[in-house]
Amino acid sequence: MAVFSRCSRAATAAKTPNAAAAATFSYLIRALSPFSSSSSTTFDPENGLNCNKPAGLGILKREPKGRNVQWAFLGCPGVGKGTYASRLSNLLCIPHIATGDLVRDELASSGPLSSQLKEIVNQGKLVSDEIIIDLLSKRLEKGEAKGESGFILDGFPRTVRQAEILEGVTDIDLVINLKLWEEALLAKCLGRRICSECGGNYNVASIDIKAENGRPGMYMDPLPPPPECASKLITRPDDTEEVVKNRLRIYQAMTRPVEDFYRSRGKLLEFDLPGGIPESWPKLLCALNLEDHDDKQSAAA
Ligand SMILES: Nc1ncnc2c1ncn2[C@@H]1O[C@H](COP(=O)(O)OP(=O)(O)O)[C@@H](O)[C@H]1O
Numbered sequence: 344m345a346v347f348s349r350c351s352r353a354a355t356a357a358k359t360p361n362a363a364a365a366a367t368f369s370y371l372i373r374a375l376s377p378f379s380s381s382s383s384t385t386f387d388p389e390n391g392l393n394c395n396k397p398a399g400l401g402i403l404k405r406e407p408k409g410r411n412v413q414w415a416f417l418g419c420p421g422v423g424k425g426t427y428a429s430r431l432s433n434l435l436c437i438p439h440i441a442t443g444d445l446v447r448d449e450l451a452s453s454g455p456l457s458s459q460l461k462e463i464v465n466q467g468k469l470v471s472d473e474i475i476i477d478l479l480s481k482r483l484e485k486g487e488a489k490g491e492s493g494f495i496l497d498g499f500p501r502t503v504r505q506a507e508i509l510e511g512v513t514d515i516d517l518v519i520n521l522k523l524w525e526e527a528l529l530a531k532c533l534g535r536r537i538c539s540e541c542g543g544n545y546n547v548a549s550i551d552i553k554a555e556n557g558r559p560g561m562y563m564d565p566l567p568p569p570p571e572c573a574s575k576l577i578t579r580p581d582d583t584e585e586v587v588k589n590r591l592r593i594y595q596a597m598t599r600p601v602e603d604f605y606r607s608r609g610k611l612l613e614f615d616l617p618g619g620i621p622e623s624w625p626k627l628l629c630a631l632n633l634e635d636h637d638d639k640q641s642a643a644a
Pocket residue numbers: 419420421442443444446463464467468469470471472475497498499500501502505581590
């Protein structure tokens with residue numbers, strides 16, 4: 344609650360995004376910089392990636408800043424931000440923080456924001472910058488208390504104002520912009536299933552787009568649940584056709600400009616997904632100058 348008050352004060356007192364940032368994220372400056380040495384993944388120009396896992400890990404060759412990575416994923420609903428952010432989080436041993444998950448946790452908690460959020464999310468609209476920053480701040484604060492540092496953000500920033508606030512308090516290393524053909528996005532959102540018990544994410548959609556007009560075809564296998572989850576699958580209430588189409592429209596209006604924000608700062612990595620996980624994961628690793636010698640994740644795709 345203390346963080347929420349600080350956030351509200353900052354939002355009303357500050358006139359510019361950066362001024363708002365300084366107040367709103369004041370504790371984040373303490374939380375994120377300098378990085379704690381207790382973390383599990385660090386960039387080291389001499390030795391590359393230093394991770395607790397002893398062998399078979401990626402060797403990170405870029406961003407030798409001597410601290411944990413701070414990356415963010417951009418991309419339309421259904422593109423696979425969660426899938427690839429979670430894989431990179433496992434590989435690099437840094438937290439994957441999805442603001443959509445924070446919103447859903449808040450919804451499930453029946454806290455004071457719950458009914459307000461339910462209406463917004465179920466219509467496919469964006470939650471206010473103040474609320475989302477408050478949820479993210481609390482998550483980072485909790486992580487800091489556990490010794491976490493560095494992060495892979497998924498679903499944040501989604502507005503230029505969020506990007507400005509984030510940029511005002513920390514130096515994001517890289518923003519990965521995942522791209523997929525629009526006809527696949529809708530099908531992937533509609534095919535999304537979640538295990539109500541373990542929270543695992545699966546997809547029943549089988550994407551088969553035929554080649555046409557010089558454009559190659561694309562095939563993406565479904566991502567079936569393991570037998571123990573098969574009878575417990577649920578669909579997100581905001582994954583209906585009408586709401587997904589609205590989310591796609593809102594992405595174009597509100598989040599597309601965030602791409603330009605990072606492009607102009609030389610931080611945007613554009614990545615066209617070539618297909619499903621087996622084709623895309625190795626190519627993404629390559630684009631990031633990462634290696635995964637112990638790629639059990641693809642086998643479990
Ligand atoms: N950064 C954000 N700003 C505003 N609203 C957000 C943000 N992140 C998540 N949300 C809310 O949570 C919902 C679900 O987010 P997410 O799981 O990231 O969806 P998607 O699969 O569409 O990328 C969004 O439609 C929006 O209402």
